[in-house]
Amino acid sequence: MNEGSAAIVLCNPKSPSNVGAVMRAAGCYSATAIYYTGTRFEHAAKYHLDTKNVNQKIPLRAVESVSELADEHQKLVCVELAEGAIPLPEFSHPENALYIFGPEDGSIDQSIVNVADSVVYVPTIGCMNLAASVNVLLYDRMAKQIDTIDHSERVKKSRDVNNRLVFKGSARV
Numbered sequence: 001m002n003e004g005s006a007a008i009v010l011c012n013p014k015s016p017s018n019v020g021a022v023m024r025a026a027g028c029y030s031a032t033a034i035y036y037t038g039t040r041f042e043h044a045a046k047y048h049l050d051t052k053n054v055n056q057k058i059p060l061r062a063v064e065s066v067s068e069l070a071d072e073h074q075k076l077v078c079v080e081l082a083e084g085a086i087p088l089p090e091f092s093h094p095e096n097a098l099y100i101f102g103p104e105d106g107s108i109d110q111s112i113v114n115v116a117d118s119v120v121y122v123p124t125i126g127c128m129n130l131a132a133s134v135n136v137l138l139y140d141r142m143a144k145q146i147d148t149i150d151h152s153e154r155v156k157k158s159r160d161v162n163n164r165l166v167f168k169g170s171a172r173v
Helices: 016-028 040-044 110-115 130-143 151-158
Strands: 005-010 033-036 060-062 075-079 096-101 118-121
Touching: 005 016, 005 130, 016 033, 016 130, 075 110, 096 130
Parallel strands: 005 033, 005 096, 033 060, 075 096, 075 118
Antiparallel strands: none
16 A cells, blocks of 8 residues: 555544644654644644644644545545444555544534545544544554555654664563
């Protein structure tokens, strides 16, 4: 599978900490953009978001509706606990995807689900918060692209300056 592009849409998010964590996930898993609908986040955005400066690389932009983002080259994928949804482990990610997530305290509008190319859910017991769902989805996308990753280089580029660990095999005493 080619890496393609993955953008995120957050439907009326309310928590600045969740949006900050989504931005961090986007940076970790190479999402290209984050969009959000609604006004609740803007009211709460006065709080600082710890995004490791991801906002300098990945745009976070308000949009009126998901429909204005529709692109014939992108598949709309809703991530929601919905009857008939595909379990994430069985899902084949499209090359270019716009992943849509519902609010922390609600669901994606049925009108959006009705026009989606796919609806996926993360099999859990209960529901995860918004940021956790985005992390799991983007990780799954990356993991299924496994043949395109040089793991040795990925470790070296991803760790910070305080981590220089090397594992040379089991050395149990």
